[in-house]
Amino acid sequence: MPDELLLTGGLVVDGSGGPAVTADVLVRAGRIAAIGPGLSAPVxxxxxxxxxxxxxxxxHTHSDLTLLSDPRALSKVHQxxxxxVVGNCGLGVAPLAPGVPVAPIRAAVGYLDLDAAVDWSWPDLAGYFSVLAAAGPGINVASxxxxxxxHGSVVGFTDRPAGAAEVDRMCGLLGEAFDxxxxxxxTxxxxxxxxxxxxxxxxxxxxxxxGRDRIFTWHVRNYDDALVDSVTQAVRVARATGARTQISHLAAVGRRNWGAVRKALDLVDAANADGFDIGVDIYPYLHGNAPLSQLLPAHTQEGGPEAWMPRLADPAVRAFVRAAWVDRPTGWDEITLSWTSRPxxxxxxxxSVAELAAAAGVDGAEIVLDLLAALGNGVLMTxxxxxxxxxxxxxxxxxxxxxxxxxALDPGGVTGxxxxxxxxxxxxxxxxxxxxxxxxxxxxxxxxxPAARVGLSDRGLLRPGAPADVVVFxxxxxxxxxTFTAPHQFAAGIDLVLVNGAVTVDGGEHTGARAGSVLRGNT
Structure with a gap:
């Protein structure tokens, strides 16, 4: 692989939002060496x-464990x-309080866990970073x-407030992870x-x-009937503490709630006008993806999957859940099973749940309750x-x-x-x-x-001296x-991808390069 590569005659869009210009881009020793007309290089x-x-x-990604299953990050680098950045929606893999077993936390973050063969042996974020770096990731990863x-490793899975000493312990673990x-x-x-x-x-x-000038990202409490109240909570915490805040995947679910995102954005605008720093992210699709267990009332999930899975066999519990689902904002025809932990x-x-219910001669609630009782967090939906x-x-x-x-998925592997x-x-x-x-x-x-939102000041711009993370399309x-029916297909039109100067995708084919780095925030 050449140490120097010149890309000539392209339309350079440098990431700043400034106008595109026709220019050459010289990459040398993993960094952008020069941008301008008339450059020369041997290659x-x-x-x-x-x-x-x-x-x-x-x-906003959930590749915490899939990058250890296949570090090439094929579905991501090909686009x-x-x-x-991993560790989103509160579903990170570190840190755990000392002496706490991994198993209950791993079960609770089952959404991340598509390959049971991944060995989760680290106790803290430094350990996770070491394992990830040893795997040789094909892209850069921050967490x-x-x-x-x-919370799970300090307070547990019961419905109770954390005590003052427990809050202090969580704050200490958080500070160590920032270190x-x-x-x-x-969250x-x-x-x-x-x-x-x-x-x-x-x-x-x-x-x-x-206090550490990091970012606090929120999968808020509710995205359907209580979306505005939920965003209000995040904004209230931002105003009270000054924490830079990110509202994750802002959307309103259920036809009766359409339009509520504008009220949520008004809350963001008002806070930013008052000098706070609140951002938003979203993906360009009209469907979400989550564990099927997200449909359960919170009270039903107390104790963790090992407790609530057998609880779902109780007719009284099933009746309680059914009652909570009577006025759902979406129908069973709008929920499709996308993955299970079964072979x-x-x-x-x-x-869809509606299709399975019709085939079995039962209602959708019966199908969902049976699946959750059998698989816990091991069933995902769109x-x-x-x-x-x-x-x-x-x-x-x-x-x-x-x-x-x-x-990050491998279409030909376990995560595919x-x-x-x-x-x-x-x-x-x-x-x-x-x-x-x-x-x-x-x-x-x-x-x-997005790089600026999470403090990665050396990423996301084409400028001399910056790491040579480059896409040519x-x-x-x-x-x-x-598509939703045939999802394991790489994007078209991505001709070349460089990661830290290494040609990683060329002509739509992965080269085998794994030149990514573990990126750390300012310590």
Whole structure:
């Protein structure tokens, strides 16, 4: 692999939002050496008619464990992603309080756990980073601290407030993770035991975040009927503590809630006008993806999967859950099973709950309760009920960046099972091809803007001295090819991807290079 590579004649969009210019880009020793006309080098590639831009920075991902299953990050790097941030939605894999077994935490974050062969042996974030670096990732990886691991390992899985000493212990563990290089904290207030968290705990953790100038990302408590109240909570904590805040995958679920995102964005605007720093991210699709267990009332999930799975056999518990589902904002026809922990192919995968119910002669609630009783967090869904107008309102907002909420998957390996959300393969090409009316601004929302949100100041821009994370794409052919029924398809039009100067995708083919780095926040 050459130490020096010259890309000639391309349309350079540098990630700043500034206008595109025709220029050459010289890469040397893993960094951008020069940008301008008339450059020369022994090894040159004509990229006339192509866009040359920074690698995409995906700040909302769930690749914590899949990168250890296959470090190449195929589904991500083939769409131009060169940097991921893991540990989102509160579902990180470190740190755990000393002496706490991994098993209950691993079961609680089952959404991340597509390969049971991955050996989760680290106790803290420094240990996770060591394991990840030893695996040789094909892209750069930074990490948030997942609130679930903190709370679950210190407080447990019961519905009770954390005591003062427990809050202090979580704050101490969070500080240690920041010392190890975490770029922020994430919470996910729908993932048990986090629905049981009170504001005093959130405020205390947010003060640690603010004191270290990191970011606090929120999978808010509710995205359907209580979306505005849930965003209000996140904004209230930001105002009280000054923590830089990110509202994750902002969307309103259920037709009766369409339009609520505008009220949520008004809250963001008001806080930013008052001098606070609140951002938003979203992926360009009208379906989400989550554990099926997210549908359960929080009370039902107390004690963790080992407790609530057998509890779902109790007729009284099933009746309680059924009653909670009477007025759901989405129908069973809008929920499709995308993956289970059973050996592939599982015949239920790819079918909607309504289809399975009709085939079995029962209602949708029966199907879901039976699956959860058998598999716990080992069953995933894609869920609809969203509005195109809402999506465009969020994507067009000045505080919004693009992020996939997906995973790095290997279509030919263990993590290629099922019919996952296509966002893992196509988020960034889809956004640029379908939604980005202004290409420089669209690329900014995929590169420098998300990098800045998480404090990765050396990523997301093409400038001399910066690491050479570079994407070359054909704007005439750029397209997401992954669909909800056939998701394991790489994007089209991504001609060349460099990660830290190493040619990683060339002509749509992976070269085998694994030149990614573990990125650490300022310590």
């Amino acid at each position: 040159a590639r004509d990229v006339t008619g192509r866009v040359v831009c920074p690698g995409f920075v995906d700040i 131009g992603v060169t940097t991921e 948030l601290v997942g609130h679930l691991a903190l 190890a290089g975490a770029v922020g904290l994430s 996910g207030l729908v993932y048990a035991p986090l629905p049981y968290v009170r504001d005093d705990e959130l405020l205390a953790l947010a003060r640690v975040v603010a 592939a192919p599982d015949p239920v995968v790819g079918s 869920a609809g009920g969203r509005s195109e107008d809402d999506l465009r309102a969020v994507l067009g907002h000045p505080a919004t960046v693009v992020a996939s909420d997906g995973l 099972a099922g019919v996952p959300h296509p966002r893992s393969y196509g988020t960034f090409p889809r956004f640029l091809q379908r939604y980005a009316a202004d290409l420089p601004d669209g690329i900014r929302r995929c590169t420098s803007a 054909d704007p005439a052919r750029l397209a997401d090819r992954a």
